[in-house]
Amino acid sequence: MIKTILLILVTIFLPPVGVFIVAGCGADVLINIALTILGYFPGHIHAFYVEYIYYKRRDEIRAGTYDGSHASGIYSQKVQHGGMRDVAVQPPAAVV
Numbered sequence: 456m457i458k459t460i461l462l463i464l465v466t467i468f469l470p471p472v473g474v475f476i477v478a479g480c481g482a483d484v485l486i487n488i489a490l491t492i493l494g495y496f497p498g499h500i501h502a503f504y505v506e507y508i509y510y511k512r513r514d515e516i517r518a519g520t521y522d523g524s525h526a527s528g529i530y531s532q533k534v535q536h537g538g539m540r541d542v543a544v545q546p547p548a549a550v551v
Contacts, residue, residue: 462476462477466499470490470495471484471491477509477533478505478529478531478533483531486501486530505534510537511537512526516537521537
């Protein structure tokens, strides 16, 4: 909980740093830097979207409800898999 609050505070002041903490160095950070330069609010929207997907995927994997679909606009596999390395994808339930 404390880590999440600190991450939100860092993201409020420097959106690319928040994305770097969650996604690592990659395309998501470069996109966020460009959006922050173009406008401070687009950088915030993108940063909070990346963080939302990261925490949502992490909670889905822990609950066993992760379906393996990719979030649009996210290029980091770390974010796509909620920070987990080995992710088992649950097959969709058969409809009877």
